[in-house]
Amino acid sequence: MQVQTHVDIHSEWGIVAARQAGRKLAREIGFGSVDQARITTAISELARNIYLYANKGQIYIEEVVNSGKRGIKIVAKDQGPGIKDIRKVMEDGYTTSGGLGAGLPGVKRLMDEFTIDSELNNGTTITSVKWLR
C-alpha cells in the first residue's frame, strides 16, 4: 500500500507538520531511530528552504519500493524564485542564510538519492529518497 502525504509549507507550523508526517511514515517503514532523525532533519531543511526563499510550497512524503527494497521519498516543491547557481548551493560551506542549517549538501548527505530541478523565476523541485537497509 502506498500512501502519499502532502503538507503545505507557509509557516513554521508547516515545517513541524511535515516533520511529524515524515517521522511517522519512516517509523512505519521500519527505519531505526538514527535514520528517523536523519530523515526528519532532511525534511526540516527542505521545508525551511521553501519557507525562507519561496515563502510557500509543498512537501510530499511517500513510501517507495524498488526491487523489494523499501524506502521513503521526499519531494519539496515550490514556485519561488528558483536557484541561480545550483553548483554553488551544493558546495560545502556555502549557505545563503548565513550558516544556518545544514543546507542542501546536508540533505544530500542525510539521504541516499538526491535530485534537484530548478528554473529561474519558476520554482524548484527537490526529490530525495532514503532506502531501508
Add this chain to the structure above:
Amino acid sequence: MEETKLSMYQLYKEMLNDYLQHKSEHVLYSAQQLSKEMLEKDMSPEEMVSLHISVFKEMVEDLPEEVVDSFELLLEVMIGYGLAHREFMSLRDRQRQLDSELNVAAQMQESLLPHEEINLKTLDFGVISVPSGKMSGDYYHYIQDENGNMGVAVADVIGKGVPAAMCMSMIKYAMDSLPEQRLQPAALLESLNRVVERNIADDMFITMVYGSYDPKKHNFYYASAGHEPGFFYNADTDTFEELETKGLVLGITPKVHYEEFSLSLEPGDFVVLLSDGVTEGRTEGEFIERDDITKLIRKYKHLPAQDIVNQVFRELEKMQDFHLRDDFTLLILRRNV
C-alpha cells in the same frame, strides 16, 4: 560495516559495564582510545548516541522512560553535529586533492627554472630560490652563450602563491622569446615591460633586475625595474656597495626607458642579486637589515658561490624559526680570474 558495528557494540557494552562497576580512570582511557577508532571508521555522533542508548537499554532493566526519551532529544541535536562532521571530512578530502594538485603545479614551476650547470673558468656562479609556500612568485634566470657571455636575472612578482606563480611563468616565456636581447639588460627590460603591461591585471606588478657579464672586458651590465637593490662586493677594499637602481616596475605603462649601469669586476669581486624575501625576513619582530645580509655573505665569502648562497639561506631560515614570510631568492656571480 555491519560486522564492525556488531563488534563495536560488544566492545562498548563491556566498556560501559566495566565503568559502571568500577568507575576507573583506566576504562575512561580505553574509551578515549576507542573514540579515535570510531572516528576512523566514520562513526557519526548520532550513531554514537544511538549505540549508547541501545547498549544502556540492554544493560539496565526498567530504564526510566524519561532517560530513554531524553536520548531521543540528544539524538536529534547530534544530527547537526554529524552533518558538520561529515562536511568537515569532505572538505578535508578536497583540501588533500588541492594540495596534490598544487604539488604538481609546483613541480611544473620548478621545471621552468634553468637547470644547466655553469662551467666557466672565469666565473663562479651560485643561486638559491625557496618559495614561502608551495609555489613561488620569485623567478631567476641564467644563461650562457657560446662566447662565454652570461645573462642573469631575478624577478619578483608582487604577491604570493598561485597568482604570482602564474605570472612568473609568463616572464619565463617572454624572456625565451627575446634571445637577441640577452646581453642588453635595458633593452630586454623594455621589451619585457611591454609584454607584462599587455598581459597582466592592473593590480599585479613585477620587479626585476637583469644583468649580463662580458668575460672579455670583465664588465657587468645591469638594469633594474624597481627591484630590490643588489650588492657589489669589492674584494680589494673588502666592502659592499649597493647596486645603483632606478626604473619603474614592470607592467605600469607601456613605454618605459630603463637606464643601464655597468661595473668593472676584478678577480674576487662579485655581484649579489636578491629578492625582497631575503631582506624582509623578520626575527622576533625585528626586520633583518641589509647589513645583516652583507655580514652573512662576508662570513662565507671564502666558499664557492653556490655554498655561500646555501649557507646564507640556512642561517636566515634558522633566524626566522624556519618560517619564510616571503619567497626567497639569492644569486651570486663572482669573477674568478
